[in-house]
Amino acid sequence: MAPTVPTQRVSVIGGGGNVGAAVAYALITKGVAAEVLIVDVVDKAALGQALDISDAAFLMPGVCRKGSFQEAGQSDVIIVTAGARQQPGEPRSNLIDRNYKIIKSIMDSLQPIKPTAKILMVSNPVDVLTHIAQKTSGLPCNQVIGSGTFLDSGRLRNALSEITGVAPSSVHAYMLGEHGDNQFTGWSSARIGGRPLLEHPKMQGADLDGINEKITRKAYDIIEAKGSTYFGIGICGATLAQALLNNTSQVFPITHYVEKYGCYMSWPAAIGSAGVEQSFDIHIDAAEAKKLDVAVSATREVCAKYE
């Protein structure tokens, strides 16, 4: 019998690792794609993860299997979780150099890439690596995005949900800028039920800087308690892939090329099967503009090396 070709394929490059496998698991349990490929330079790890996830195939729609780089290049969405981990004492510029080589090698192995494919970068530093992925893949800017501050915005919404008593999905607040130490909360644009968040009775006297810091530290807290983080980012990756595959036009705070600032940064964008459809120039006040300036300058400085 001739093998049938699925219409929706998502590949996870780096799927042998904890983050990649969590993304693949989320894709399967959310029923996002017809086929999920686990691709990794470590063959045994990729096989193990694919076997474990596909064990539940009888209960879930979609197929999960180990795949090759060539097959991954023919995906509708290519999620990259592979990357170098910072060694103790390693300067950031060195880490980024190592990651450049890895990303370039991945993009070369994926060629020829399906012209309509979207790349979703998850590896850190995500904003810089999204830029590198676009440069080395040859895909148009709007088809290369990064998870950016989407997860951080979710953590922010969880924190604000606890304070205000409103469901996280109804608290419209974003973490913005450069995912990492330079990220900042868009307090001035935050809303609940159409009203400014800062006017909510439970937000009076809240330690805004404290909340911001707590969110930025969340990853470290989780790593300290359980060794690494992957469930949160797993769902984030799957949610973004779902929007791309199903052409939902949902708005997320993600890494994409923002014309106004001339660089890849975490900013709200509507995404669908064309990739980025619209970018939203969210309102920021003077204090937030200062923080954005720091984030943009930092990213542009690093990206200039990799044009």
Place this chain on the structure above:
Amino acid sequence: MDIMLADVNEKLARGQAMDLADAAWPSSHRVRYADIQEAGQADLIIITAGARQKPGETRDDLLDRNHAILQSILDGLKPINPKAVLLMISNPVDVLTAIAQHITELPKCQVFGSGTLLDSGRLRNYLSKLINVRQTSIHCHMLGEHGDGQFVGWSSARIGGVKLDQFPEMEMVDKQQIEREIARTAYSIIEAKGATYYGVGVCGAILATSVLQNSHDIQCVSCYSEKWGGYVSTPAVLCSNGIDRVLELDLDEEETAKMENAVARIKDQTRRFIQ
């Protein structure tokens, strides 16, 4: 939905809860750490705690270590919500399910285990590839004692109402070889990635969904069978009270003997811990 995570390792449980909360917010579910006393008040209590199966270790070797852990957990849960459904996942699952029911004294229908659900699934995955039919349309169960004592109920297997053996693809098939391969799947995964959890994770979630939504669907689980007089893995109808009814399959002579052996083995191992 409110999900509580309890563990003897509080730091680890809090870390997992934080990571899961990061995943739960888009669907507005809540995940948090809870101490074991509070866990005892839940509508559904799932037990996965236990010593991990080492590469090459048989499930039976785990029993001694896991019984002590289970006793400690059940003591900690007291006073347990009398309406709680208890779902056992730790291995050896059939034995631990029987012990848990005995210790908690919850009605037998409220205590069941994941049993051979995953193994049945692996069997259906295999047949799905062979016959090119979706797993949900293949009715074929792995029965008995989850582990080395499990066996396929070939005689009652059907696809779309047609007996499995009538499919041409089954002509060249070595049934014993299939059973051996499926039994080895867990070991293959452990060898490749160190542990298995995603597959069984989905199984646990599906069983939880069946209970919480009172779905009355049929899954192969470890449950108390009146016919066999003990806990064993066989298909059952799931509901909000746990097990609504246990299905007693028509087994041929060979399968009946295997089932009797499985039930006897489970009782033997349980007897060691129940006075």
